[in-house]
Amino acid sequence: MNPQTATARTAGQSTPSLPLAKPESIGLSSKRLQAMSDTFKREVDKGSLPGATVLVARRGKIGWFDAIGRQSPTASAPMAHDTIFRIFSMTKPIVSIGIMMLLEDGHFLLNDPVAKFIPEFAETKVGVEHNGKLELVPAKRPMTIQDLLRHTSGLTYDHTGNGLVQQLYQQSRLRSRKITNAEHAAMLAGMPLICQPGAEWNYSRSTDILGRIIEVVSGQTLGTFLTERILSPLQMTETAFHTGEHNAGRLAEAFANDPWTGEKVQLFNMLEKPAMESGGGGLVSTTMDYARFAQMLLGGGTLDGTRIIGRKTLQLMASDHLGADVKIQGTLVPPGHSFGLGFAVRTQQGMASFSGSVGQFFWSGMAGTFFWIDPSEDLIAVFMMQGPGQREYFRSLVRNGVYAAVE
DSSP, X not given: OOHHHHHHHHTTOSSOOOOBOOGGGGTBOHHHHHHHHHHHHHHHHHTSOSEEEEEEEETTEEEEEXXXXXXXXXXXXXXXXTOEEEOGGGHHHHHHHHHHHHHHXXXXXXXXXXXXXXXXXXXXXXXXXXXXXXXXXXXXXXXXXHHHHHTOSSOOOTTSOOSHHHHHHHTSSTTOTTSOHHHHHHHHHTXXXXXXXXXEEOOOTHHHHHHHHHHHHHSSOHHHHHIIIIITTTTOTTXXXXXXXXXXXXXXXXXXXXXXXXXXXXXXXXXXXXXXOOTTTOOEEEHHHHHHHHHHHHTTSEETTEEOSOHHHHHHHTSOOSTTTSEEOSSSSOTXXXXXXXXXXXXXXXXXXXXXXXXXXXEEOTTXXXXXXXXXXXXXXXXXXXXGGGHHHHHHHHHHHHHHTBO
């Protein structure tokens, strides 16, 4: 879709757009961007996903913004630029920026213990598996705020494995949207850690705990804090922990059953206001809203003259915080990459099985949303879909397609 068409389609949105440009004027190939869109159209035709949006901006201007397929497999409405998506773990970078804003305000240090703000974490033990049983041992050092940001806290997720600690998560109410952030944090603090703090990278509920710390420090709900300090200043008017009934016709939905495995797909109701405002995965948003957040990150913490975070603070966040000593568990941090404070970070040009640049940082959401910032190419990309089982495949497709278009 060329920029002129994009202007017409986005003109009715309440969220401000980024400037538009012809792809060639910002060093992108329109022919190759079209080939990328055609790839996703083929996947829609094959039944791999109902629809998707893809936005590519370079040098501060949007060169490509396409809406492909349908919003929902059960409705005829086409995918649109202002379709609303569950962004799941793309909530994490926003919350991570929020906690670092409070650090800039002088409320804590990165190496402060989490128990300073949530006392229940002072008693947390580490669970060690022996002969099919869980032995509880003391933590060698306290879990810190930096551990939460880089997922070295010893917390985990119930869906990333089936160890004894994860089984305890599975048997609990941790996934309930009806408990508060305070109740969730207390419940989590009462469970054993999967490893010693600082020893391993385990994708986890760490960012949910950061959200609770934001509440404790700011005296506000997480949603109020994010709206006042990040979302409103960036004019991200469509981003929140739920959306109103008047937007029912704008919601993206997944297939009821995974098109590749046949397994049932269950995603939360975007119209329902949750008690728990999950810092790890609760936000809904639009492609353009998230593009404004990404452009702020690419701009060193500013957008349209509004500074959200300091340039050097952001530089710290987008750096490697694991090094060689931390064992990376799972497959979410690809080869040639590490993890910073809220983002994955590419550390090597090679090794990964997809295109990119050293220094780019990014994250994604469980239902298929994805974004990245590439400072060396002055580029951002935002991809939105709702299809949990296809998310890794499409992340690589969109990376390869965008980088093929960079002149």
